[in-house]
């Protein structure tokens with residue numbers, strides 16, 4: 210029978226909260242009794258109380274650590290020291306520290322405050338799993354970092370910098386609270402060992418506890434780098450933030466800050482080629498040497514402290530047989546005892562975030578390892594009823610979609626001005642179809658017809674898609690882009706009534722589909738070298754136009770995807786993935802279509818040419834774009850094999866098929 214929770218006196222700010230374990234227990238009882246509102250209030254209050262205790266521990270820890278050793282009270286200092294007795298000094302200092310912590314807790318929490326700090330470990334774990342304060346702090350880091358990245362993406366390095374710096378500060382602060390938590394009470398370990406009748410002696414016990422504190426502190430990096438709801442840390446958390454910082458500082462001309470940040474990266478990775486050459490460049494630009502210029506102090510402190518801990522942990526590992534999973538890939542090899550290196554190297558090979566992940570892992574796994582900030586796996590093959598299919602979101606910011614849409618529009622406008630009228634789609638008479646290749650985009654940018662920002666983004670984004678597609682589907686074997694095409698399809702007004710055809714008939718991308726037998730012939734004129742297809746959508750303000758997958762009969766729809774800005778649909782290009790596009794009945798639908806190949810000889814030459822064109826705008830200025838005739842697109846607008854198009858979805862059923870899976 211659940212006892213009634215104690216009355217909840219409304220807490221004035223600053224008032225001492227009740228002990229979190231009592232509140233938590235009461236909250237759980239209220240929950241069990243179905244008193245929801247009360248349970249919520251109690252649990253919230255328990256969290257608030259727990260956080261207050263955490264703050265107390267951290268503040269007391271900091272102020273007691275700052276107490277000078279000379280402040281050892283007379284009673285402890287009185288006895289004459291035998292030479293070299295560091296034990297007595299250490300143990301006295303330890304007594305003193307414990308005393309300081311107890312008094313500090315009592316000052317802050319009232320008499321018996323120290324006991325309050327000793328929350329049971331089961332409860333602590335319960336709180337840790339639900340730790341909303343950590344989550345808030347991470348969310349804060351996340352918001353600042355994401356805003357920073359978005360601003361960087363829009364070339365707003367000046368605005369991005371304060372955000373990026375804020376994110377770094379928030380990460381370091383989060384790391385500090387995490388570390389402070391490590392000095393809390395011991396986990397159950399002690400009790401268990403006692404029961405087993407093997408309590409350690411004084412020094413073993415102290416060493417054991419100390420090692421667990423160090424292990425816990427080292428885990429804080431991974432803890433801080435793990436986003437709420439995920440189970441793996443962001444790899445190389447601090448170094449990657451510092452990389453963004455030095456690049457952004459350099460962009461806005463803050464050379465000395467760029468140097469400080471790049472030197473900080475080099476503290477982690479002294480051999481980092483990119484950082485080394487950036488440093489050389491910044492130093493050259495700075496001119497005379499600046500003697501005071503060194504790595505950031507916060508990072509220097511962080512690294513020194515961390516290395517000190519690692520040294521002890523590796524020592525204990527070698528000599529005391531304790532375990533230590535180094536969370537960092539930057540630890541210098543010289544820190545790792547010879548005897549342990551071989552074993553660690555093996556372990557490292559199985560560390561998920563350091564290596565390209567094996568194929569087709571679970572959804573949760575992918576949520577953790579997706580390489581790009583802000584990208585999430587929305588649907589995997591299972592959810593899409595296929596074998597190699599995926600929907601990923603967050604590849605583009607709304608601003609980036611805007612830039613690419615503008616590029617498509619400007620390019621189409623340029624085509625129209627030079628006599629090109631929007632041509633009818635090769636797939637349907639009811640839609641216009643415009644396509645832009647990367648090379649054409651670069652040429653138009655060179656000619657000043659379109660902004661070069663859009664053309665550059667087109668290249669950058671296609672590489673982004675390639676990286677992800679490779680990581681997801683082909684981590685062992687490099688994929689190359691074989692063709693990149695920015696395609697817009699628009700409904701022709703007044704021609705949409707009773708429309709029964711598709712915007713893009715059902716097909717497979719690398720073989721000729723034969724719906725009657727369900728076979729797919731991988732032979733010319735199909736683009737047989739295409740191995741993976743990607744469609745990166747730019748907008749959703751149109752009617753119709755969803756992408757759908759069918760069974761090999763080209764008839765039964767197995768999955769359907771609604772386009773939207775930043776959404777990538779990626780799939781293997783073979784007969785296992787027949788797909789088509791529903792009619793676009795209003796508005797304009799734009800997407801970046803990309804095909805990847807394993808065959809290096811089919812690597813898109815135009816991509817490299819476009820890159821070159823956009824690199825040196827001052828060279829070859831005489832090139833006359835108008836001579837080209839302005840006809841666009843410069844290539845066959847239909848990237849499909851010129852094969853039979855199957856309109857079976859309508860032909861057989863007479864009306865569009867029913868959709869099994871609405872996404």
Ligand SMILES: O=C(O)CCC(=O)C(=O)O
Nearest residue numbers: 713744756790800802848
């Ligand atoms: O735009 C789409 O969603 C699909 C286009 C397509 O399948 C293709 O171009 O091969």
Ligand SMILES: [Fe+3]
Nearest residue numbers: 716717718788
């Ligand atoms: Fe296709």
